[in-house]
Amino acid sequence: MTKETLTIENITFTLERKNIKRMYLRVLPPKGEVKVSAPNFLSDEEIFNFVISKKDWILKKQKYIHENGIKAPLKYDNGEKHYLWGRPYTLQLIKNDTIKNVVIDEDKSMLYLPIPKRSTIEKRKNILDEFYRLQMQTAIPTTLDKCAKIVGKTPSEVKIRKMKNWGNCRYHDKRITLNLNLAKKDPECLEYVMIHELCHLIEFNHGKKFKKLMDKFCPNWKEIKKRLNE
Template sequence: MNTSITTTLHLGELTVAITYKGIKNVHLTVHPPQGEVRVSAPLTMNPDTVRVFIISKLAWIRQQRRRILAQEREAPREYVNRESHLVWGQRYLLKVVEHQAPPKVNLAPKTLDLYVRPHTPQEKRHQVISEWYRQQIKDVVPGLIAKYETVMGVEVREFGVKRMKTRWGTCNPRAQRIWLNLELAKKPPACLEYVVVHEMTHLLEPKHNDRFWGFIDSFYPQWQHYRDELNRLPLG
């Protein structure tokens, strides 16, 4: 039976969500878009020990929160003509074409052409483009997985694409399944490749420890550049 206990720690203006659960080590993360701070700690760890650990990391936490809060964010999309949209790291102007047929999306040299029936509402336009983005990732990822399965000596049984607020990807090593953030279709292709490699590496090492990063260095030596690129690019 999985047991977890969640508490909140207030340190001045900083609020930290702490979850005690059946793990061996403490994990500290800072999440976009608001710089939320989360700590996972072993159930047996004394709360005072956790507090001292967090205090020892305050300088790092504040640095990460400043970076996240300063990151550029895209304005909400309205899905109207001449609106700017990102595809694989490049900007295209949206061209809305009304037609009497099922909706579709075509990528032209300078425009992202959205074909919809007259009077199609904004939410439906958003849905059509989101599904198009999802398909772009699904078209590319099998080739990346096949490439790195050979290099790593692992097998991915399943992958999926979904919206995620705080992560670019996740991996379930036991199920050999990875999930990828839908927003990656807006980023340069090399960023998607980095995330695929990152999640596949968890099939060899579940934790972000020295062994894990050693594998990443071996499989994708330029990983730090593309991780930093993801952190610099506009958030959705």
């Protein structure tokens, strides 16, 4: 495999020649870097023509990445920043059979992640997700007790899972589900989401009555919501 940096019509891209059959082009966050993978047998002219044909798409994709602050996918590797209850920690992988659980060093802001000898990104992600799940399971009882007293409603059950929304409430069976990723946010965000879902036990939709409930039980909910979604 060969690798070089080229520029054509103000588009700078990294070219990797590989033993593949087709050409591929990617625009990667966070800087909008352009990468092209091409078969070894293709000429420079064919590659340049391909990049030029994709110029409008490349510029549009780069603009979207920059304007929306799109971040690069996590690789769960040494030096990455990961968050726990709103605080950033530097990830350090540990290949040690005697350490089975994630270890947090508050003084050094380090998060030590024990991994198996043959670890993939997916395996490392799953280990950290399980740690976040345990953190949520520990935090929920106290948070629920506090918020239930504020709202005056108690759910039948609180579940945790990965989801697009921060939380949801099934009105018919009074079950609340919270997003696992809330463990990465400030604890105040967990309280806000809990109050939000408990209010749905009173008012199911997001109309004026619901907003009045939120104003009453969580006066700064709009500010917390904005911070949560940043």
